[in-house]
Amino acid sequence: EVQLVESGGGLVQPGGSLRxxxxxxxxxxxxxAMHWVRQSPGKGLEWVSGIxxxxxxxxxxxxxxxxxxxxxxxxxxxxxLQMNNLRPEDTALYYCAKGRVVNLSYYMDVWxxxxxxxxxx
Amino acid sequence: xxxxxxxxxVSGAPGQRVTISCTGSSSNSGSIxxxxxxxxxxxxxxxxxxxxxxxxxxGVPDRFSGSKSGTSASLAITGLQVEDEADYYCQSYHFRLxxxxxxxxxxxxxxxx
Numbered sequence: 001e002v003q004l005v006e007s008g009g010g011l012v013q014p015g016g017s018l019r020x021x022x023x024x025x026x027x028x029x030x031x032x033a034m035h036w037v038r039q040s041p042g043k044g045l046e047w048v049s050g051i052x053x054x055x056x057x058x059x060x061x062x063x064x065x066x067x068x069x070x071x072x073x074x075x076x077x078x079x080x081l082q083m084n085n086l087r088p089e090d091t092a093l094y095y096c097a098k099g100r101v102v103n104l105s106y107y108m109d110v111w112x113x114x115x116x117x118x119x120x121x
Numbered sequence: 122x123x124x125x126x127x128x129x130x131v132s133g134a135p136g137q138r139v140t141i142s143c144t145g146s147s148s149n150s151g152s153i154x155x156x157x158x159x160x161x162x163x164x165x166x167x168x169x170x171x172x173x174x175x176x177x178x179x180g181v182p183d184r185f186s187g188s189k190s191g192t193s194a195s196l197a198i199t200g201l202q203v204e205d206e207a208d209y210y211c212q213s214y215h216f217r218l219x220x221x222x223x224x225x226x227x228x229x230x231x232x233x234x
Binding site: 050059061100103107111 | 153159166168169172173178212213214221222224226
């Protein structure tokens with residue numbers, strides 16, 4: 001069974017840091033791009049960051065560029081998101097998602113259940 | 122930044138057909154990239170519903186269908202069922218000067234009357 005399990009969320013003060021992890025299983029992790037997508041309480045989905053299978057291509061949303069850093073460890077089938085200088089507006093449920101690229105289709109076909117990040121003093 | 126606009130809500134009685142539109146902003150007019158759709162049931166993670174404009178992953182009922190024309194896409198649900206009550210999001214991919222990014226629609230809540 002393909003599975004993504006996020007961890008590392010919690011309560012942090014503004015300006016603080018947090019590192020999220022995503023453990024993947026049931027598929028060849030090193031064959032696929034991976035993404036982080038977040039959802040603020042009661043709001044829609046927002047793509048945060050993506051990383052190619054070989055870590056050579058990394059992209060960020062403008063809202064997190066310079067503060068967040070995505071990484072992966074293919075040997076451990078794990079994805080990470082280092083979040084620094086956190087702001088209250090970063091409060092959200094953070095999902096890990098498996099990426100697919102087929103011709104002109106760029107999408108996510110498997111999602112984890114998410115980990116909650118709350119930024120508050 | 123590119124935006125995909127969806128109606129906030131649509132509703133229908135069981136058995137009816139409903140459609141959800143997904144319209145690109147002027148900044149991404151003529152996008153060549155495909156549109157995909159996700160279903161988010163209450164309290165659950167998003168689930169891929171339609172990929173590549175009109176393809177269903179294994180296990181998705183054929184009452185769900187998608188289409189794309191120019192800068193607009195749509196999701197149709199025929200034979201609406203109670204279990205279809207959820208939030209639905211379109212998604213596409215765009216390039217910008219600072220690099221590529223993925224964009225989601227504003228989301229549509231489907232209510233079964």
